[in-house]
Amino acid sequence: MKSLATREQNQKNAAYNLGVAEAIRSHKNEKPEFYKSFLFDKRPLSPELNALKQEEYSQSLLKQMDNRREKEIKQRQNKELMDRLEQVQLTEELAAQRAKYLKDKMEETQCYKRALDAQVKNKPSQLPMFEPDSSEPIFGKDEGELMAEKRKREQNYMKHQLETAAGRKRRAILHQLLDQRRDLQLLQRTQRQHVADRAAELERVNRINQCLQEDWERSAAMKKQRDLEEKAFERASDKLFLLDQCAEYGRCKQCQRRTSNVGASNLWPLNTFLHGSRLFV
Structure with missing residues (x-):
């Protein structure tokens, strides 16, 4: 099987190398790309007015030729580098193989x-030496002891394997129990974290709801107060000004003067009023 696998790998490498060689050969046999710009040697000279443009055109063409030449040199260098890298890679692959x-x-x-x-x-014992006219059995003399030793060895092997x-079964069960215990602890810790997170979330939601309820109650009370003030303003819209209230009350409660009083006193003067003075003498 190893030799077949090695042979298949060698066939794949040979096919890859053949494909690379054919691709390189076909690329070398391709015709070069034709040039899209031409220089006309027999073309008559341009007028003096277009001499500068002609010079610019010639400089541009020379620059294009230089760029094309540099591009070809760079492509050739890249191709040589790729060929060298492919050779190095093939050499490394062959060395690895x-x-x-x-x-x-x-x-x-x-x-x-090791097999030999x-x-x-475990090579069996040699045949016994030739003894003519032997009274004791020659073949099968030690087979009982060998079979007993072999049976004992096999029993020891079976006992050790059992x-x-x-032991492997006990260790597997122990590892399984440890894994189950670890999973149970992880699940319990996850459940506690989930319960704590949910309690914190419920507390946050309750706090937000309480704040919103307090804000709503405060807003409702303010709106109610504003509605009452607006209703009071609407009911007392014709009695808000002082002149309107004076029309309702005939006299002032503090000085007992008329509302139509414009600086006159309700006291009768007993002294003579001096002309030109604001005082009573």
Whole structure:
């Protein structure tokens, strides 16, 4: 299987290299792009008035030629650089494949060596020496002891495997219980956080509702007060001014004067009034 996989990888690399080579060959065989600007050598000279423009045109054409030449040089350099990078990449890939092949070969050799060592270690005993006319059995003499030792070894192996399997099962159950306990603690902590967040949210909503209710009650009381003031203003709109109130009351309550009084006194003077003076003598 490893050799088949290596062969498939080599086929893919060969196909990739063949495609890259064909693409490079086709790119080299392509015709160069024709120039879209021309220089007419036999064209008659332009008038003196267009000499400056002709000079500008020639400078522009020379600049275009220089730019095209620089562009071609840059493209050639980039192409050479890409070819060099592809060669380096192919060299690295080949080196990596070679190293992988040698590593796989070394691993396979080590595997064969371990298998041969195991076969040599477990090699059965040699045949007994030739003894003519032997009264005791030659073949199968130690088979009972070997079978008993093999059975005991297999029992020990099975016991060790059962103990290992039971230990792994206990550890798996213990890890599962620990994971369940950790998940339960995480769920409980998440639930407590959720309950605390919800209580805080409810408290915030209640506080906002209370503030809104107080604002509404205050606004309602202010609106009611304004409505009462507006109604009182509307009912007493014809009695708000002082002159309107004086028309209702005939005399002043403090000095007992008439409302039509314009500076006259209600006291009868007993002294002689001096002309030219504002005082009574």
